[in-house]
Amino acid sequence: MNSRDRVLIALDHEEPDQVPITDHMYMRKSLENVLGENGVTTDDSRRYLKACKTLGFDLITVFTSPPPFKPRSLDVEEEVDGWGRRWRVDKESDMLWYLGGPVKTREDYDRVRNRLVFPGDPGDMFVSAKKLVELTKGEYALAGMVDGPFTPSWEMMGFTEFCKSLYHDTSLVESLCGDFSRWNIEIGRRLIELGVDMIWIADDLGASTEPLVSPSMFRKHILPFLREEVNEFLIRDVKVILHSCGRVMQFMNDIIDTGIVGIHPLERSAGMNLKEMKDKYGDRLTLIGNVEGKSLIPYGSREEIKRDVLNCLKIGAPGGGYIFATDHSLHMGMPAEKIRYTFDLAKKYGEYPKKLVRHFDAAT
Numbered sequence: 243m244n245s246r247d248r249v250l251i252a253l254d255h256e257e258p259d260q261v262p263i264t265d266h267m268y269m270r271k272s273l274e275n276v277l278g279e280n281g282v283t284t285d286d287s288r289r290y291l292k293a294c295k296t297l298g299f300d301l302i303t304v305f306t307s308p309p310p311f312k313p314r315s316l317d318v319e320e321e322v323d324g325w326g327r328r329w330r331v332d333k334e335s336d337m338l339w340y341l342g343g344p345v346k347t348r349e350d351y352d353r354v355r356n357r358l359v360f361p362g363d364p365g366d367m368f369v370s371a372k373k374l375v376e377l378t379k380g381e382y383a384l385a386g387m388v389d390g391p392f393t394p395s396w397e398m399m400g401f402t403e404f405c406k407s408l409y410h411d412t413s414l415v416e417s418l419c420g421d422f423s424r425w426n427i428e429i430g431r432r433l434i435e436l437g438v439d440m441i442w443i444a445d446d447l448g449a450s451t452e453p454l455v456s457p458s459m460f461r462k463h464i465l466p467f468l469r470e471e472v473n474e475f476l477i478r479d480v481k482v483i484l485h486s487c488g489r490v491m492q493f494m495n496d497i498i499d500t501g502i503v504g505i506h507p508l509e510r511s512a513g514m515n516l517k518e519m520k521d522k523y524g525d526r527l528t529l530i531g532n533v534e535g536k537s538l539i540p541y542g543s544r545e546e547i548k549r550d551v552l553n554c555l556k557i558g559a560p561g562g563g564y565i566f567a568t569d570h571s572l573h574m575g576m577p578a579e580k581i582r583y584t585f586d587l588a589k590k591y592g593e594y595p596k597k598l599v600r601h602f603d604a605a606t
């Protein structure tokens with residue numbers, strides 16, 4: 243059984259030979275950290291794949307490069323992207339921190355909406371994705387990453403203005419969500435043509451204690467556009483999984499109804515409980531993640547990490563429908579040695595069925 247089979251079987255809620263492994267790893271610093279080499283980015287397909295292999299990933303995320311409009315530098319620490327969103331640039335980590343967007347009113351939107359049409363010539367957006375597919379096809383399960391409609395829409399406005407518009411100008415909210423849904427569909431369509439096995443929609447819908455918008459507003463103004471994206475991918479015969487940080491329990495039935503088959507990352511500090519998720523939704527959703535990455539992997543002892551890894555495997559693995567990962571991504575605060583230890587444990591103890599049972603009994 244190869245990695246691709248392993249993932250697809252787990253997504254079908256059957257037990258493969260061992261629990262599949264994945265994670266999100268996109269920051270230059272974390273890639274360098276894992277690989278012990280300088281200058282590694284997700285655009286560098288060969289070395290990105292090498293980093294994924296180092297940790298034993300079965301499911302590999304396929305990223306696209308930025309669209310062909312250059313960000314404009316405002317000063318050394320600030321830039322504006324092609325849609326007009328402003329970002330603070332952290333040179334140390336290459337991370338962008340959100341500052342604001344260009345839309346406050348319908349007039350602002352009308353001025354910028356031509357930027358939200360997917361370009362006829364996508365430039366280099368798919369070059370590294372194509373290469374990664376060629377390097378891995380058939381051996382690894384590949385998930386093409388696209389945004390959902392919610393996050394880029396509120397980033398065009400700023401979260402406060404977006405929330406106000408949910409009360410006073412819902413057509414503006416829906417115009418933005420529609421534009422981004424169409425944009426994301428264009429990216430996903432091209433990734434599917436390249437040969438990915440599934441689409442991984444990333445849209446953070448939750449804060450640390452509750453959803454970012456009320457369930458009724460989500461269902462009315464955002465969910466239809468998420469559904470539109472999912473439908474476009476499903477008719478192309480690929481699976482769709484969702485990344486959403488935060489506490490999103492209240493949206494789970496809505497998410498399942500769209501046809502999404504997997505949910506990531508089950509953020510522990512936001513109260514996403516793997517046992518509760520397995521009991522309530524484990525027969526309909528593949529659960530991806532939940533190993534505590536915020537403080538445990540950076541600061542915990544090896545024993546504490548082992549206990550957590552075994553506990554996640556014990557709860558998630560039975561019957562399939564679980565993919566091992568941390569509860570967000572591999573970030574630069576995690577020592578490389580601890581990352582390797584975590585994924586080595588998953589490999590060692592994630593084997594179905596004998597080792598799982600034996601070591602679970604020992605761990606509890």
Ligand SMILES: [Zn+2]
Pocket residue numbers: 445446485486487
């Ligand atoms: Zn997230």
